[in-house]
Amino acid sequence: MAATKQTNPTAPGHDCGTCASRVELEQMGIRLDSWDHVVALAGNPNTGKSSVFNSLTGLKQHVGNWPGKTVSRAEGGFRFNGLRYKLVDLPGTYSLLSASKDEEISRDFILFGKPDCIIVVADATALERNLNLALQVMEITGKVVLCVNLLDEAKRKGITVDLRSLSRDLGVPCVGTVARTGEGLGDLMRVVAAVIAGEVATVPIRTQVPAEVERALDELVMMIEGVAPGLPNARWVACRLLDGDLRIRQALLSGELARLTDRQQDAPVAAAPSLVSIQGAQ
């Protein structure tokens, strides 16, 4: 774990005026046995995802493995504006397309774990590459907030990101942060809370595909909606089926996909029952 210097804004005597935005944030570390919302952190490697995670949850966290996998999984908790959040750190990946273990884990958690919101951490200095992952996540779920991190490094390199126009283009909120210093994390959480509460509606952009693919997708989406009415990501499922994704094929055959829509309607705070396995505190 990166030994970044941690300042707890709620600690007594902390009177830093500039980070007033963080006052309502309380790092809970592992002192979280129940929660109101589950938030997942996705992102490319080396985007400061761990800094975001540590700044939000503090240095104490559950470290275990994803069930049946040797990929480590970190979880932590925090309280924001009175609500308790569980934060799940997904493995750093560049995409969700391949069958690599890391990508499978991220993909499965986003789809079947049904987190209430996904923060995609992006490197402001390499936004183009990072958007590849964000676009793929947005195909699965609309509950996405893009955290444009490393703004300090971008500034040094003379790179500016127009967050307003990016938000408009993507159809999901984009928040600029410097996770190492905690800058912008208060804004990030406020936006995440608003997305979860439905106060901010997201309309994620759809990837433009060649007409030939579009026709095929439309046809499959119709069929999938017949089996799983109201499935929010039928287009993405169609995509995966066209790609011959075994996991998704199996989920369709077993009815797992159809059940996803049910759970979405009854229980918005589903806590990923199949994925909870914590080996203990550090």
Add this chain to the structure above:
Amino acid sequence: MRFQEPPELPSHTPLPTGLAGAAGFPEVTVTQAPAEAILSRADALRRDFQTNFRDQMVESIYSQAMALAARSVRRDGNNRWDLDQRIDRIVTSPVWGLPIMAGMLAVVFWITIVGANVFSELLFDGLFLVESWGVSLFEWLGAPWWLTGFLWNGVYRGLAWVVSVMLPPMAIFFPMFTILEDLGYLPRVAFNLDWIFRRAGAHGKQSLTMAMGFGCNAAGVIATRIIDSPRERMIAILTNNFVPCNGRWPTLIMLATLFVAAEFPPAVASLAAAGTLLLVVLLGVLVTLVVSAVLTRTWLKGAASAFTLELPPYRRPSILRILYTSLMDRTLFVLYRAMWTAAPAGALIWVLANVRVGDESLATMFARMLQPLGRAIGLDGAVMLAYIIAIPANEIVVPTLMMVYAKSSMMMQEGGYEAIRVLLVDQNGWTMLTAVSLMLFSLLHNPCGTTILTIWKETGSLRWTLLGALMPLAIAFGVCFALASVARLLGAAG
């Protein structure tokens, strides 16, 4: 209703969340199409596509990301950035990119060879002095001969060999390699080589996994996870072995120094050795490309997929991190593994050399039995025996070979390459053909036990693992046999 700007959150009207309710799919289900029908329709559609579906998707996503980033990212004129771009224009230029790369490799090899020579000799002398002390001590204590022999001439000598042959080149090569890595040069290598790999039907990132293979093929096989397409990943896994790993460097360095460099005047000898290594590596790359092309046209049909390669900014390498990664993570890790396999191998060799059947030791007997096979490919039975014993780890090929040749404990009194030269050339009749054949065999033969195990874990398939192990072996035998036959036909060597 589009998304609203984050900080002020002006609209607090509760909107339908996400897409689910918002889109409002008609509740009237047309036909309850069963899941199977969807799957077979998807399969049929996929078959009908003009181009590979995966590639189309990846391309769509990447071009969309590029368009989005272009709309919202602005770069100011920035000196650092400009400098990076100017350097990139040179090191990734179509004309200079590849020569610069080869030149850098040659320099790295040259420094490694020159430096390793000095330190190997020192270590050698020191460690074998300890052996003679140990033997004396045991004799003074009145220990039985077989115990002295087993522990000191067997186990200890195996360890001493591995340390003195492997440690110096590794301790020099790895830090230099890590500097290139830390600088950010490796992604440029991938960029330079991309078009070549593409033509062989492989993925441009394969050059990165090959770079990892220089350190350890098992690590290289694991590194293929960065390749998205399963087809191209399999090619990268199956061919990673053709990059000589650090366990094989010492063998190659030794042969290049002893045989090739010896043909040149001393002033340019080390340059000739470095050039030889470069040739060996280039040959490995060539074989990789040929095998990739063949696989692409046979078992792993398909077209190379598109990918965007991010060229990260050049960074000043951090000395501490380089020392840590190269020495702790790489050198010591590899050495530790080698020692674990060398000790039992040393013991095994000692037993083979000292258990007698009739007039000859087991080692001599096995070597004699393997002699025809070895001769056919320009080598001899002892080399074959050494390669069989060294299946768990390539590192111990040379030590094993030395011990099979040396037989008695008398041999290794003086250290360094000179002793090895005397042993190989004067006492066992090695020629240039033997040396070249061994270099080729070392480059091409089957991966070590660890790598085979890794291939099995990564592919989860016994069939691919077998192919990954046997195909290189067949190529090694084929190439060496062809070379030996041609050489003998021309009367170059006996």
